[in-house]
Amino acid sequence: MSVLELSARRLLDEMAAGRLTAVEVTQAYLDQIGRHDRDVGAFLRVDAEGAIAKASDVDERRRAGRPVGRLGGVPVAVKDILASRGELVTCASRTLEHFRAPYDATVIAKLKAADAVLIGRTNLDEFAMGGSTENSALQTTRNPWDLSRIPGGSSGGSAAAVAARMAPLAIGTDTGGSIREPAGLCGVTGMKPTYGVVSRFGLVAFASSLDQVGPLATSAEDAALLLEAIAGHDRADSTSVDAPVPPYSEWIGQPLEDLTLGLVREHFGPGLDAEVERAVREAVRVYESLGAKVKEVSLPHSKYCVATYYIIAPCEASSNLARYDGAHYGHRTDEKAMLAERDAERRHLESSGETAAVDELDTALVRMYRRSRSEGFGAEVKRRIMLGTYALSAGYYDAYYLKALKVRRLIRRDFDKAFDDVDLIAGPTTAAPAFKIGEKVDDPLAMYLVDLYTVSANLAGIGGISIPCGFTAAGLPIGLQLQAPPLEEDRLLRAAHMFQQATDWHTRRPPL
Amino acid sequence: MSEPYAIVIGLEVHVQLLTASKLFCGCSTKFGAPPNTQTCPICTGMPGTLPVMNRRAFELALQAAVALDCQIAPFTKWDRKQYYYPDLPKGYQISQYDLPFSHGGHLTISDAKGRFEAKQVGIIRVHLEEDAGKSVHDEQAGEADSRIDLNRAGTPLLEIVSQPDMRSPAEAKAYLDELKLLLVYLGVSDCNMQEGSLRVDANVNLHIAGAGGEKIATPIVEVKNMNSFRAVERALAYEADRQFEVWRETGRKLGDVPKQTRGWDDAADITRGQRHKEESSDYRYFPDPDLVPVTVSAKQVEEVRAALGELPAALRRRLETTYGITPYDSDVLVNQGQELVTYYVELAEASGDGKMAANWVQQDVLRTLNEQGASIGAFPIRPPQLAELLQKVRAGEVDTTRGREVFAAMLASGRSAAEAMRALGIEQVDESQLVELCRQLVAANPKLVADVKAGKLQAAGAFIGQAKKLNANVNPNRVREICLELIAKG
């Protein structure tokens, strides 16, 4: 069996038993990247040298019988939005293209402490804003199952990397579905934990009250392994949950008894692709065959989820992205060109006698801000900054932001009620399989609807997982989403594992 | 008031809290370090960093608000105040908008010199926020070249907003003096204006009595850039005159023009209009999602109240009743700060004479401290030693004038009062010796004796002068008494 076919769990066992070395494992993945990433474009940067150095160090310690971290020698790909000391963190944006973080994100520090081999940085929609990774300012990432299609987003690079077996594990972030949606579209397992389970410290913020870091892997078992390594209370993140981390990977083998699955009535309406619906209903029958009961539940406010999300997320984003003004770090416009432009405008106004307009010319500082930001940000980021700025403006705050917060509470209440009756909610991760690259770039609203089934978990702050549950006739992966009450990551992982013990969708590999 | 108007003043005071570290990160708040050496990824707003509230800052803020008799909110949150400026690295300031942690307090002000009646100044709100950095501008020909120092960015700042309750520049100054004293007593802030740990903005307008007796309010002006309490007083006096003149010229009333901001130019002794955009700024406040709300229980508030200790107003009253000193004296002593009051109390107790102790502390101790620029903590004559001198003065062993010489000698040599007196050759003159000396003087001055007999008692003063020449240690009062006795007998 080739290294690439082994789960992270198996890799750890093999390395512990001395049948494989971390260098062999790392080299196998580097080779796979070398073979396929020119086509897929999952990685923005591959750190072959650093990865091999780390792997050798782990091997040496293992041989010497010294302690090795829980992910000792397992390659992990990381979405390029988490800070790592001394390294670039671009967020796939021109504005941070050359930015090196002077500190480690908590997740990165934990991965380093766990002796994971940080193999490279994966592509994303700029600042994690998008659902197709097409908003990356740096690179196009393709779906390994069909290179003409998007991998989903915003963690499209991480999902594609795992799907193409260019990394056994990957880190993503999920603000409205950005782990689950690409996981679903790429046929891998991806989980967004409950808000606060994983520290956000060092995660470059998109929408602070919605952002959450989570694992992508080929199985729930491996996702459990990675979550275990990155979860936990962090004093550097005031919103992190102060609770011990359950031993997810130890407990994952225990099947859930008396499981009741909820199917959300509102999730099976018009707009849901027939092949996706068929696969999801079939997945539910698998659970029934495993002894689960199925109930229909209602989330009456789910029709407001996308609208609510597209108020709250842009509001927070407009504020979080204010710091990219060219003054302290990130892209700054060319000063000479800026001043020349201003002088030319002034001369033009003066020569045409518009002296009043001369006084209205913006100052060099304001012009520096304006030019730096318009050059540094892509269209989607600008769109969201404008949406958020507008919604937070005096006179609009109550009608938009405040109302969105109220609806958000109602959405959470819907979930609380539903979870009185069921243990988990099951449904499609996305309404349709991966679309063609470029198909929706001119239709932002259609793009926003990609998040239809996933944003609710972010708004409610609960956890969700997407697992492969079938393929379309054209061979595109279909994802099943499970959602659980707050802090029930263990339940999500065990339920996903039950399904993966009974099916083999998650073991399928794209025809690269 | 002789002016045909009332001046209406509200003050907005910012004070830096005396915490070791910043409000949302661990960086030091010490003043004067080389630029940007007290910064970290958090207070420089690096992408991905998150704020964590400094508990100590919140405690200090609570103490200040409770001392100002504010109501403490059981639930308070943090808001982002958003604007672009190079000294604001995140593009927003973490502050408190609609749910400040406290509101509705007051501070009592009075004037020992009696220029105004004691009154309560209302406190609208007290909230906590982070300070911005500092920009050092070098603007030439419209091209800005600025340097930014972020050492100050993130320092905890308390904003204290008063009601427009003050009616004269003197009241405004008294409010600032009393507020500063309170905060320094609490140890909440050092209120050092030179180092920027206390900053004042004033809102001022006039209420003019119209021809029909109606009240006419002039437009409110915000005055900034005042770098001392004296400057505040002068700026407000200037504004009152200026606004009255403008009203006489234009007749503009409140609401006719947008609120104006003016800067105080200390050298020119005037306020100047500051350039600003016409539209009022929209800070797009919203709750900071990176921070959790803070809850405060009634029990916590009571604990803070119980631990406050004696505040300046209560301390003044206690000194007046316990030691019989005047409000003026208690004001001077208390305004000098806790350490001096402790010194005074020890001296008053040890000497057994509160009034005398107050005089010596104010005249001799404070003068010396001012001359030497020293603090009372380092003053070499401690209360027990000074009390010994005061007792000798009181017992007539040495008069006040020579007592000052003793004081100077104690200061210079570190000797005790008795030792210093011995070194100066001051010793009590034996009573029989003194009577003999007076007898000689009376015998030698028939003209003075005649004057005294004729009722010119002040002539007896001349005996004192002559006696002191013969023996510097004589007690002047005793000389006078004995001479008068001898003349009466004679």
Ligand SMILES: [Zn+2]
């Ligand atoms: Zn700092």
